[in-house]
Amino acid sequence: MPEGSPPAPIPFIDLDAQRRALGPALEEAVLRVVRSGRYILGPEVAELEAALARYTGAPYVVSCANGTDALALALMAWEIKPGDAVLVPAFTFAATAEVVAWLGATPVFVDVREDTFTMDPESLARGIATARRLGLVPRAVIPVDLFGQAADYAAILPLAAAEGLKVLVDCAQAFGATWQGRQVAATGDMAATSFFPAKPLGCYGDGGAVFCHDRETLETLLSLRVHGQHLEDKYENVRIGMNGRLDTIQAAVLLAKLAVFDAECAARDRIAARYAAALADVAIVPRVAPGNRSVWAQYTLRVPGRDREAILTRLRAEGIPTAIYYPKPLNRQRAYAHCPVAEGGVPVSERLSGEVFSIPFHPYLDEATQDRIVAAVRAAIAAA
Structure with a gap:
């Protein structure tokens, strides 16, 4: 570096270093999809969903277009609606509250803990009481596993159960993290994650997934992901859904990255x-x-x-x-x-x-x- 020149900048997250480390296997995985012509819901998508289920221990996985859609799909499956309250932390990315507002429900903000940046269970209890005092019906809580680690589920899960709330784990920043030896994606009633490129497990575009525990919810999510279609007749719409499919190329990238x-x-x-x-x-x-x-x-x-x-x-x-x-x-x-x-x-x-x-x-x-x-x-x- 010439004397007096500013220091060379370094990347905040070096995705190219990862690409170089993965080498030709990653590029070949993408080319296989390109050659196959099966760009939407190709075989790699189902393969990825099975791999994610094995990795996390979650019984069922539905991939989708991005992490925001993953959150929305879960709330839609629970039929969250106007008049409902969903408890979310104030210290997080907007998507966590955004999906609540999409459905006409009300996000109620609660505080986080100073030591871990994750939801404060005591503030959650106060938030539930606040929602009820305002005439809202508390239906769900979305703890966020911020910066890579799990929220305080030892306190949040029993509180939610006592109050009759569903727990949607937002592990967009913490896929692969564990709580008491359990993968966060297999915690709660459902979990949602993002595969945005900068995430610990990221694709080369947008991507996400929902993790659930029963067949009925799985079938609802699969229908919602593709415009609410009947699973055996795609031109029969049985509910209001979205276009939330994961591209096959992104599934191929994620499979290659999951290996390392x-x-x-x-x-x-x-x-x-x-x-x-x-x-x-x-x-x-x-x-x-x-x-x-x-x-x-x-x-x-x-x-x-x-x-x-x-x-x-x-x-x-x-x-x-x-x-x-x-x-x-x-x-x-x-x-x-x-x-x-x-x-x-x-x-x-x-x-x-x-x-x-x-x-x-x-x-x-x-x-x-x-x-x-x-x-x-x-x-x-x-x-x-």
């Missing part, structure tokens, strides 16, 4: 441990709750009391990309400002939004690059 997924998760664990050892004295590093295994969708630091923008500006100058997940909780966003919030508010979500930032993280991040990131982060925090 466990090795990638192990690499993510090693990198996370290395980051934690190097950064715990200058920032609040992520904590994995006992009984959980994270897949580290993001590596998110907290810097309370520091000038976050100054830190990020300095990192940009050093060629270190960052991201803020999430700069504003959902209850503060214009589209959702009218939605109810659990009694007591969501102070942790609002505080975290001003403190967090994520640094580059992926399973192909070599130690030299990790060291460069760590040195830059430490210097930026010290200067803030």
Whole structure:
């Protein structure tokens, strides 16, 4: 590098490094689909669904076009409707609440825990009471397995059962994570995930899946996925559905990536441990709750009391990309400002939004690059 030149930027998530590691097998998988001409619901789609069921232990899997559709399909199968309330965390991506509003139901925002960023069961209980006080019917809760690890299902599942709520696990950032040895995708009444390219298991476009536990729900999901069609007569529509099919090429990509997924998760664990050892004295590093295994969708630091923008500006100058997940909780966003919030508010979500930032993280991040990131982060925090 010429003297005085800015440092070369590094990728936030290096998908090309993964492509190179997978090699010709991935390209051949895509070409097989191209040559076959079976681009929609080709054999690779059913093969992927079977592979995902084996991997997670979930009895049934329905692939779909994206993670948002996966959430929507589950709620549609439960016939969520106007007048119903669905409890969602305020500190998450908009899709979790968006699908509730699509169906005319009301998202009720609850807070998250400071240590894990996942749904706070005590706030959930207050949110259920708030919904009932407003004349809504609490029907479901969508815990989000944020940044790669499971929510507190030991508390959430019995609370939901006692209150008569369905549990839809949003594992879009945590496919492959476990809670008490159980895959998060096999937890709850249903689970939904995303295969967006940046996810721990991602395709080369959009993709998603729903995981369920009984044949009746499976058949409902299969119908809903294709315009609500009758499973034996595609021109007989028996319910209002959507066009939510997964492209065959994306299924082929996911099958190739699933073959190396466990090795990638192990690499993510090693990198996370290395980051934690190097950064715990200058920032609040992520904590994995006992009984959980994270897949580290993001590596998110907290810097309370520091000038976050100054830190990020300095990192940009050093060629270190960052991201803020999430700069504003959902209850503060214009589209959702009218939605109810659990009694007591969501102070942790609002505080975290001003403190967090994520640094580059992926399973192909070599130690030299990790060291460069760590040195830059430490210097930026010290200067803030």
